Amino acid sequence: MNTNFQLGTCNAVQHLNRRSLMKGLLTTAGGLAVANWGALTHSQTIAAEAKRTGKRCIMLYMEGGVSQIDTFDMKPGRPTAGEFRPVQTKVPGIQVCEFLPNIARHADRLGIIRSMRTKTPDHGPGGYYMHTGYHPSERFPHPEAGAMIAKYCENPESDLPSFVKIGSGSGIYGAGYLGPQYEPLVVADDGKLPGFANPSVSPEIQGRRGELLSFMEQRFAESRSGDPFAAHRSAELRAIRLMRARQTFDVSAEWEKAKDRYGDSKFGRGCFTALKLVEAGVSFVEVSHGGHDTHMDNFPISKALYSIMDPAWGSLLEDLTQRGLLQDTLVVWTSEFGRTPAINNRGGRDHFGRAWTVVLAGGGIKGGQYYGSSDRDGFEVAENPVGEADYMATIYKIMGVDHRAKHFLGARPIWATPEDSKPIMELIR
Amino acid sequence: MINSAGEQNVPVDRIAIGLFVAAMCLGPTLVCAQDGSLRNSIDREVRAAWEKEKLTPPPRSTDAVFLRRVNLDLVGMIPSYEEATTFLNDSDPQKREKLIDKLLADPRHARQQAQVWDLAMLGRKNKLVDGTVGYRNRGRFRVWLAKQFVANEPLDRIAAKILQAEEEGSQLFFAAHRDPDEMVNAVSRFFLATQIQCAKCHDHPYESWTQKDYHGLSGFFVRTMAVDVPGKPEITNQTGNLYLVGEKMVGEALFSLEEIDAKTKKKKTVPIKPKFLSGEELAEPEPPQDYVEPKLKAGELPPKPAFSRREKFIEWMIAKDNPFFAKAVANRVWAQFMGRGFVHPVDDFNSSNDPSLPELLKAIETELVAHKFDVKWLVREIVNSETYQASDLGAVADALPRFYERARIRPLTIEELTSSLHIAMGLGVEAALKTEPNQQMMQYLGEPTDGQGRFQGSLSEHLYLHNGEGFRAMCRPNKGNLPEKLVLGAEDWNEKVERMFLSVLSRPATSEERERFVQYLSVDAKDPKQTAQRMEDALWVLVSGSEFRFNR
Numbered sequence: 017m018n019t020n021f022q023l024g025t026c027n028a029v030q031h032l033n034r035r036s037l038m039k040g041l042l043t044t045a046g047g048l049a050v051a052n053w054g055a056l057t058h059s060q061t062i063a064a065e066a067k068r069t070g071k072r073c074i075m076l077y078m079e080g081g082v083s084q085i086d087t088f089d090m091k092p093g094r095p096t097a098g099e100f101r102p103v104q105t106k107v108p109g110i111q112v113c114e115f116l117p118n119i120a121r122h123a124d125r126l127g128i129i130r131s132m133r134t135k136t137p138d139h140g141p142g143g144y145y146m147h148t149g150y151h152p153s154e155r156f157p158h159p160e161a162g163a164m165i166a167k168y169c170e171n172p173e174s175d176l177p178s179f180v181k182i183g184s185g186s187g188i189y190g191a192g193y194l195g196p197q198y199e200p201l202v203v204a205d206d207g208k209l210p211g212f213a214n215p216s217v218s219p220e221i222q223g224r225r226g227e228l229l230s231f232m233e234q235r236f237a238e239s240r241s242g243d244p245f246a247a248h249r250s251a252e253l254r255a256i257r258l259m260r261a262r263q264t265f266d267v268s269a270e271w272e273k274a275k276d277r278y279g280d281s282k283f284g285r286g287c288f289t290a291l292k293l294v295e296a297g298v299s300f301v302e303v304s305h306g307g308h309d310t311h312m313d314n315f316p317i318s319k320a321l322y323s324i325m326d327p328a329w330g331s332l333l334e335d336l337t338q339r340g341l342l343q344d345t346l347v348v349w350t351s352e353f354g355r356t357p358a359i360n361n362r363g364g365r366d367h368f369g370r371a372w373t374v375v376l377a378g379g380g381i382k383g384g385q386y387y388g389s390s391d392r393d394g395f396e397v398a399e400n401p402v403g404e405a406d407y408m409a410t411i412y413k414i415m416g417v418d419h420r421a422k423h424f425l426g427a428r429p430i431w432a433t434p435e436d437s438k439p440i441m442e443l444i445r
Numbered sequence: 446m447i448n449s450a451g452e453q454n455v456p457v458d459r460i461a462i463g464l465f466v467a468a469m470c471l472g473p474t475l476v477c478a479q480d481g482s483l484r485n486s487i488d489r490e491v492r493a494a495w496e497k498e499k500l501t502p503p504p505r506s507t508d509a510v511f512l513r514r515v516n517l518d519l520v521g522m523i524p525s526y527e528e529a530t531t532f533l534n535d536s537d538p539q540k541r542e543k544l545i546d547k548l549l550a551d552p553r554h555a556r557q558q559a560q561v562w563d564l565a566m567l568g569r570k571n572k573l574v575d576g577t578v579g580y581r582n583r584g585r586f587r588v589w590l591a592k593q594f595v596a597n598e599p600l601d602r603i604a605a606k607i608l609q610a611e612e613e614g615s616q617l618f619f620a621a622h623r624d625p626d627e628m629v630n631a632v633s634r635f636f637l638a639t640q641i642q643c644a645k646c647h648d649h650p651y652e653s654w655t656q657k658d659y660h661g662l663s664g665f666f667v668r669t670m671a672v673d674v675p676g677k678p679e680i681t682n683q684t685g686n687l688y689l690v691g692e693k694m695v696g697e698a699l700f701s702l703e704e705i706d707a708k709t710k711k712k713k714t715v716p717i718k719p720k721f722l723s724g725e726e727l728a729e730p731e732p733p734q735d736y737v738e739p740k741l742k743a744g745e746l747p748p749k750p751a752f753s754r755r756e757k758f759i760e761w762m763i764a765k766d767n768p769f770f771a772k773a774v775a776n777r778v779w780a781q782f783m784g785r786g787f788v789h790p791v792d793d794f795n796s797s798n799d800p801s802l803p804e805l806l807k808a809i810e811t812e813l814v815a816h817k818f819d820v821k822w823l824v825r826e827i828v829n830s831e832t833y834q835a836s837d838l839g840a841v842a843d844a845l846p847r848f849y850e851r852a853r854i855r856p857l858t859i860e861e862l863t864s865s866l867h868i869a870m871g872l873g874v875e876a877a878l879k880t881e882p883n884q885q886m887m888q889y890l891g892e893p894t895d896g897q898g899r900f901q902g903s904l905s906e907h908l909y910l911h912n913g914e915g916f917r918a919m920c921r922p923n924k925g926n927l928p929e930k931l932v933l934g935a936e937d938w939n940e941k942v943e944r945m946f947l948s949v950l951s952r953p954a955t956s957e958e959r960e961r962f963v964q965y966l967s968v969d970a971k972d973p974k975q976t977a978q979r980m981e982d983a984l985w986v987l988v989s990g991s992e993f994r995f996n997r
Binding site: 177195196197199201211212213214215216222224225228229231232233235236237239240241242243244245246247248249250251252254255256258261314427 | 579604797798809837838839840841842843844854855856894895900901902903904905906907908909910911912913914917955957958961962978982985986987989990991992994995997
């Protein structure tokens, strides 16, 4: 891991790499669709610069705040228990809600953190915290986990973008100080690409136009080594590569067969698309599922939500296992916070950050265990509290990203996760 | 005066004037304000830095590069075909200086300055008021700013008026930063180039700022309030409101001490007297005994107070001996044209952020004060310098070379892109001024930086360039635009390509380019549909490439 990547100051090696990269761009004659811009795709320097772990991450984000007490931290017999009943899984001691039969089958793969103690019960800052590990900053935006993982885990030779958000319901926090190179490509809730990813002209016109553009860019670049020009050209190339690889997002043929297992829903299709994307080498995919903000009628609404969430999540783990991808793919199930143990007078549960649950699977975590616990009625953490920063550090650690990687904003250092953050080593193999 | 053609003579002139200026500067009265002297000081100091740093001096920019650069910088759009050919064919050795004067007198210059200030003060995606700053509302602020620049109001006066927030349209900066903390941060960053926000919660870890300094500054703004009142729709925000800014008679900035109050068992909270950044406390009359603020209805402002803390802050800020303001604006104006400030970023003067050329910063600051904050004078001096007019070629990859050893590279703003696209397609200045950037341009090309001002192209930007209608539609032959004229015109292909390059890139095509484009355009010359398609392609290529995307 390159722990000393300095964003604010470029060292000589980076300049050298950029320069040789430019050179590669200029001198390689092309037989590729985009003339000699293809040289960039196979640039030795880029490949050498990347420190890849080969790991990927899928984040299932339950937008609005999913209830911990009705899912993985049930309190049978207590006044806060609510209507749902727990069911014993094949792992002794692990119980999950009766309405989560699909994910229950994977209990031996799950690392269930029941002791999240987070700083805010507001959607806005909560979403920021749970995506970045940091408090929202006036002075600069922090990158969300997807951008950080894209930066350190991306495969530079892939035509696909390294960070994809399926649905934007959980918010777009973006690449922050890591820069637009790591901004997410945001696609629809069901994983379909926006219209403008489709070429607006025929491949023939696109190809000949691309050659003319390439001709102009090369002449221009010959005497101008400016970084912004190089950034402009490499973004152009990424766009062309995405257009070329856009079929990966088109899962319609296989979806016909998969939809019975995933559930014929947007979220189901989103999860299936995420599977196809990580299989194709995308480093980070977030799939959001909205509507978990159940201030009223928590039980009927949650039951309906779980009937969409559970088959998609369960089948995703199933397919990742089947394809041998699970060991390198971390699947995170999370929210901006949990929901109150107390049930309000509208039959709802409200925002709650004092003791709630997130669930990890795959990527090299030790499954079949709980980490931490809440007290008898679920109002406070009883043991091993986990804050947002520790949660983020755990994700980074699993992904092989140094959670204390240091970046620079001008002269000011900034770390991937805040000071004192610690990954939960008990969860990691 | 620098004679732009008589370059051989320049060094001699420069040395002579330089010595004269240096001699004058040594005198106790410090008169450096001779017209034409600052541009020479700039070149002398920068040249000395190149020597000291062992940097190869850059060549002078070509006429075409200079023409495009100065048009974008001074009037916010590229030159038209006619303007380009007139300038490039002009053999007058003074033509650069003449062009600068012409552009500075153009009303578009004030508009461009207003846009630069507006964006620097309020950002592009600031949450601002009512969740958004509606374009209309923002437009009012820009119009007000442009009025100031048209009248060449001195910079200290413009700054004062923004903080007074009394003139129609001037209130947005205050309306946007209503919270006293936001006000402290915004004012100190923009006008004082000092970042004190860390000291809100703890004494600054690296600088001398204490929490008392921070809350002391807050004392000047804690009484300020902004209200929304109904206004005419054409000049209001999206909820139909106008902003008015006033000041209460009483109210204090409160600060929680570490000491615990024996009674409440909480941290002691005490009022903090207003305190200037220079460390002095404000001397103010005792507030009227038993004064009770009148109860205000919604949208009502209190009567103007007899003693205005905000006025006192403004007086301090723009006073001749203020150690922050003149330095901050001198550095900011320099950075606007040179890409980076002597201190960079421009709003962060601090003990670990040394200026690249401290003497030159001092000289510009001193002369700007001597010229009574005449911003047009300062801009004229900067863009007439050889330093500004340096070539864009060279080995330096950094977009903003620290010692200005090559011209800076900056992406065009979306306003500049929109206007320039209109000019490039021969639609004229009026159309260029009338058209606002569309929502997609805002979204995909609006802020192409890494959060520290450095350009990074985004995937979405290029998807938009390829597949969005915005650029493509402009390049398609249509209603008297350039592509249509070229398709229908009787000239030969060589002439058409020449016109195309001059219109879009403000330079003639090279012979290699001419050949390639002629070949591209004329391959299906008998098929009108194909010709139109190829014309669109060729123009699309010219506006999609780096050469159009950047000002360099």
